[in-house]
Amino acid sequence: MSWTEVIIEIAREHAEALSDALMEAGALSVSVEDADEGTDQEKPLFGEPGMEPTEAAWDHSRVVALTDTDADQAAIVAEAAAAIQLAQVPAFTTRAVADADWVRLTQSQFEPIHIGTNIWVVPSWHEAPDPDGLILELDPGLAFGTGSHPTTRLCMEWLEAHPKPGKSVLDYGCGSGILAMVAKKVGAGDVAGVDIDPQAIESARANAERNNCEIAFYVPDEFAVSPNERHAKGQFDIVVANILSSPLKLMAPMLSGRVAPGGSLVLSGVLARQAEEVAAAYAPFIKLGVWAEQDGWVALHGTLGQDTVPAPRSPA
Template sequence: MSWTEIVIEVARDHAEALSDALMEAGALSVSVEDADEGTDAEKPLFGEPGMEPKEAAWEHSRVVALTDVDADQAGIVAAAAAAIQLADVPRFTTRKVEDEDWVRLTQSQFDPIHIGKNIWVVPSWHDVPDPKALVLELDPGLAFGTGSHPTTRLCMEWLEAHPAPGQTVLDYGCGSGILAMVARKLGSFPVAGVDIDPQAIESAQDNAVRNNVADIQYFVPDDFAESPFATARFDIVVANILSSPLKLMAPMLSGRVADGGALVLSGVLARQADEVAAAYAPFIKLGVWAEQDGWVCLCGRLGSDTVPSPR
């Protein structure tokens, strides 16, 4: 089986409305891309929480609609244009999409990832490169954290460099649960994870069972506040989020660190390190432990006046 894509280049003002109208007119799916992708005019479209772009579109957008191969593509475009009252039916091109083994194609894009000295993140369809390593079986999914992003890698490398058998760990903003699983596999206990997204919690719980660390406890914030950890302070608190929420959570996260315990933060760009450290200065003195691809990992210990040495 094959399909046909309709490709329309439009201004930002029409991209979202046209996308919705194409779906109503019979398209199977619609995506919006940067029409300037691959050129000097290409622009990123992302933001930190509270600063997200209002529209998922670019100044010069490309709307791509997937249709059945025998669908009336011209009719779909005309109906969509009429629905949003465009003065003229936009010009469009079509391209054929051949049937493929999409599962196999997607899987081929995710290979095992080697992190630090002895950690491997391995998708379920791959063989384990080194059975003696600390192995995490983890498939790409809805929750952030597969080990591919520098911020995740930095936190995993910190945990590997500072194993804490028998010590308590809190992974705040746990996503897929990958950091909590690393800590648990290194011997920390008990280990807890918190995330505002219920889907992330479900994913983290499934991942923990798959990796034989089902005793990790994951919570959304409200449940965490009602749990046995409600007032607990932890030997290690790790948070891989973004700079803006990290600054807002400085009193709360610092208050979760036990005396002499470590606070480890990532999701911070190198240029943001000083302002994040300043937000935590009244509670914990933080310094840059390591940097990777423009991102940093900050850490410090409660009650210590010295900044940990960089890696």
């Protein structure tokens, strides 16, 4: 089987609506790219973990829709344009994408990722580069967290550097479940993950099963009524949350309250310039300091009951 890509260059204000309309009109998938990528006009957009990017499109956007080759591409574009009341049907180009090419393109974008000292995140179609390493088999796509984002890497490196054999761990905002799985692989006992997105929970459960990790995953309402008393109302030896700075600040009382006395809290999804205000939100409950920084992002950590701000990670 083969597919055809439909490529439309369009102004920013129409990109998101056109994407949705193309899906309704019969496209199999749609992505939005920077039409100026690779030029002096390129404009990077960055979303933060657990949230959509604050901007949905570029000033000069390229909408790429994947369609069945047998479909009427012109009709799909015309229907989508009419649905969002564009003044005229936008011009478009097409490109044939063979089955083998599509699979190869998708897989070539994801190579094994080496994190910390011994962690490897390996897509299912790859052999692990180091079979003696801490291997996580994880296919990207459904939920945030493949190890490629600096915030995920920082949390994984913290967990690897602070093994707690038999200890309990809560991964709040778990996405793909990757942090919960790292915790389990480095020896944690009772591990739970929570995410507001039911699709993320479904993905996390599948990933945990693939990696032979016994982890309980919940949406928040399920978490609150779990038959496991610790999960429903109790405290954990380690609480890790890789979300966004604003929700992290709002959740300071709740997340801090989930940390057992002498336990650790690890936060990421925080830009370096946001670290001070996030730490201030947690100051009434726990003293947080920057553990490490990577590409402008930081991981904060602290120990409940410790009155001093913890030291950063020692240089390698």
